[in-house]
Amino acid sequence: MTKHFGAVQALRGASFRIFPGEVVALMGDNGAGKSTLIKTICGVNTPDTGEILFEGRSISGWHPKAVQALGIETVYQDLALAPDLDTPANLFLGRERLMPGVLGALGVLARRSMRDEASKVLTDLNVRIKDVRAPVNNLSGGQQQSVAVARAVTWADKLVIMDEPTAALGVPQTQAVLALIRRVKESGRSVILISHSLPDVMQVADRVEVLRLGRRVAQLVTAETNDAQIVGAMTGAWTQEAAA
Structure with a gap:
């Protein structure tokens, strides 16, 4: 896949698979x-050339909403949470449930239904939040990250993409997020993890794909590789072809 932004070529024939x-x-x-x-x-950008296949189906150039309908959700680095809303409201943000009948026609939200569903999702993921009715702005960084992941898991039944999920978190919060990634995998979903943290990657990833200057330069099985090889692939000091 290739992608230009004016004179800048961000992707130069990049490939990826999961x-x-x-x-x-x-x-x-x-x-x-x-x-x-x-x-x-995710459909935010349209590729200049190349094709995106999901379960054998071309989704190149699809609108983000159409991509989400396939069961793909993304947790961006800024989390995209509404800080003044509580956890259930954030899990159902943009997908709010309405009361049945006349009340629903008037736009009355089914708050109890959303709260019950949110509690179930959090329990399944072993996410502990003392008061789900509190604004997420009152939660710790790790808890906010967990809410963002839980929202993605609520709507993604195939693939969850996480962009630097442990950035700026302390050690306990980081371990909680990594445990959450393991539970997402155990639920049968696939996870794409974007990370600069080698220790985190080595703990939870089955494979590592390395990009350099817009191209994929390495596909590595985590159990069969080491930090030096990954760093070498990132910097150009080590190549998979030469090692083979």
């Missing part, structure tokens, strides 16, 4: 094309 029930880390230095590739998969 299989069902797999956690794949997408790594690369700043400017490698990771965010552009993900936004193109």
Whole structure:
């Protein structure tokens, strides 16, 4: 896949693949094309050339809502939470449930139904939030990240994409998010993990795909590789072809 932004070529024939029930880390230095590739998969960007296949079906150039309808959700680095709303409201943001009958026709929200469903999702993911009715702005960074992931899991039955989910988190919060990623995988969903943290990647990813200057330069099985190989692929000091 290729993608230009004016004179800047962000993707220069980039490739990527992920299989069902797999956690794949997408790594690369700043400017490698990771965010552009993900936004193109999500439908935010339209590729200049190349094709995106999902379950054998071409989704190149699809609108983001159409991509979401396939069971794909993204947790962006800024989380995109509404800070003044509570956890259930954030989980159902843009997909609010209405009361049945006349009340629904008048736009009355089914708050209890949404709260019950949110509690079930959080319980299934082992996410502990003392008061789900509190504004998410009152939650810790790790809890806010968990709410964003829970929202994605609520609507994604195939693929969850996470952009730097542990950035700026402390050690306990980071471990909680990594445990959450494992539970998402155990639920049968696939996870694309964008991360600069090698320790995090080595803990949860089945494979690592490395981008450099807009191209995929390595596909590595985590259990069969080491930090030096990944860093070398990111910087150009190590190549998979030469190693083979």
